[in-house]
Amino acid sequence: xxxxxxxxxxxxxxxxxxxxxxxxxxxxxxxxxxxxxxxxxxxxxxxxxxxxxxxxxxxxxxxxxxxxxxxxxxxxxxxxxxxxxxxxxxxxxxxxxxxxxxxxxxxxxxxxxxxxxxxxxxxxxxxxxxxxxxxxxxxxxxxxxxxxxxxxxxxxxxxxxxxxxxxxxxxxxxxxxxxxxxxxxxxxxxxxxxxxxxxxxxxxxxxxxxxxxxxxxxxxxxxxxxxxxxxxxxxxxxxxxxxxxxxxxxxxxxxxxxxxxxxxxxxxxxxxxxxxxxxxxxxxxxxxxxxxxxxxxxxxxxxxxxxxxxxxx
Numbered sequence: 001x002x003x004x005x006x007x008x009x010x011x012x013x014x015x016x017x018x019x020x021x022x023x024x025x026x027x028x029x030x031x032x033x034x035x036x037x038x039x040x041x042x043x044x045x046x047x048x049x050x051x052x053x054x055x056x057x058x059x060x061x062x063x064x065x066x067x068x069x070x071x072x073x074x075x076x077x078x079x080x081x082x083x084x085x086x087x088x089x090x091x092x093x094x095x096x097x098x099x100x101x102x103x104x105x106x107x108x109x110x111x112x113x114x115x116x117x118x119x120x121x122x123x124x125x126x127x128x129x130x131x132x133x134x135x136x137x138x139x140x141x142x143x144x145x146x147x148x149x150x151x152x153x154x155x156x157x158x159x160x161x162x163x164x165x166x167x168x169x170x171x172x173x174x175x176x177x178x179x180x181x182x183x184x185x186x187x188x189x190x191x192x193x194x195x196x197x198x199x200x201x202x203x204x205x206x207x208x209x210x211x212x213x214x215x216x217x218x219x220x221x222x223x224x225x226x227x228x229x230x231x232x233x234x235x236x237x238x239x240x241x242x243x244x245x246x247x248x249x250x251x252x253x254x255x256x257x258x259x260x261x262x263x264x265x266x267x268x269x270x271x272x273x274x275x276x277x278x279x280x281x282x283x284x285x286x287x288x289x290x291x292x293x294x295x296x297x298x299x300x301x302x303x304x305x306x307x308x309x310x311x312x313x
Contacts, residue, residue: 005030005065005079005155005186006051012059013046013210020046021210023059028155028186033177035197035204036190043210044190045084048159051188052082065154078107081153083161087144091133095124095143098132102147110150121183122146122176138169142176155186162196174200229266231256234279235288239263245282251275 006028013021021043028034036044049055051062053069062069065079089098099119103110119128122142127135135143141161148156162170177187177200191197197204198218205215236242242263246253251274254266267275272291279286 003030004028004063006034006188007063008047008051008060009063010060011047011050011057013043013050013055014058019210021050024205024207024210024212025060026205026212026215028188029203030154030186031181031184032202033181033187033189033200035201036188036207037192037194037197037204038190038207039192042207044207045159046210047207048082048084048157048188048190052080052084052157053077054084074107078151079154080157081148081151081155082157082159083141083144083148084157084159086163087140087147089132089140089143092131094131095119095128095135095139095146098143099128099147099150103150106151108151114150114152118146118149121149121180136169137164138166138172141165141169141173145176145180149185153185155188156180158187158189160191161189162191162193170196229254229268230291231264231266232272232275232289232291233262233264234275234286235262235290236279237261237285237287241282242279242284245278245284246275249275249278251278 004027008027009025011021011024012019024043024047026034036047038044046055050057050060053073062076064076067076067079069076089095090101093101096115096119099115103115119125122145124139124142124146127139132140132143145156145158162173165173174196177189181187181202189197189200201218203215203217206213234242239258239260239262243255243258246263246265251267251271253271253275256264256266258264269291272289276286276289
């Protein structure tokens with residue numbers, strides 16, 4: 001059996017002379033949350049629609065849990081669960097009756113025990129017998145995930161799943177996906193909310209204008225920008241003297257703010273030890289150093305801007 005829950009190979013989508021998706025390839029490992037990032041219109045939803053066979057591919061192939069979608073369609077689709085748009089249910093029916101309805105349409109029989117297991121997994125035990133019209137948006141999203149998980153897929157695909165959720169709902173949904181991944185289920189999720197994806201995903205790909213421009217783990221990507229300038233705050237006994245000391249040194253920095261006991265500057269991570277040593281040698285007491293971490297947004301903008309500059313050349 002394949003080590004990957006999903007493999008996308010050389011995905012291309014053309015409409016007449018326009019290329020919407022251009023030779024995109026990536027793989028999702030088992031038990032990981034993999035993010036598709038990019039601005040609106042980048043091609044993320046088109047890629048997802050091709051994976052789940054809602055639209056045709058111009059080129060490329062899909063392998064789901066070791067099954068090629070073109071040659072083993074039924075086996076491939078039985079390993080896939082997806083919510084491509086907001087989940088829709090019969091609102092006059094209870095959550096349970098909706099799940100029972102979808103279970104009857106499944107290729108293989110789904111037992112009452114499986115329904116109960118999935119309901120517990122999405123934490124809807126206390127509301128599953130209430131009518132769906134009484135559900136919050138977050139509860140409907142979780143019911144949608146339950147429906148997608150009924151047939152025990154290897155991978156769950158979600159397109160902009162946090163749209164419309166409030167901050168509490170987003171956090172609960174993110175924590176829930178982490179719990180799912182911990183059980184061995186893989187998740188492919190697309191979004192343009194970079195700060196949320198940084199907290200949610202293990203690895204990700206950036207799609208821009210239909211092309212894959214970057215792919216790596218979240219930790220690796222943030223670390224790649226480790227020597228980019230970021231804000232560093234020095235808690236001092238004499239911040240004014242510290243600033244004058246910096247100005248007379250050869251260290252490259254940019255002043256951000258100065259308070260009586262706090263100097264905040266922009267400098268590279270590699271410069272922090274040298275600056276601290278400089279202060280100590282000048283007899284200045286340093287009580288604390290805090291550096292802002294590079295964010296996914298920083299790296300996203302750096303990568304997309306770099307690609308844009310290269311395209312102009």
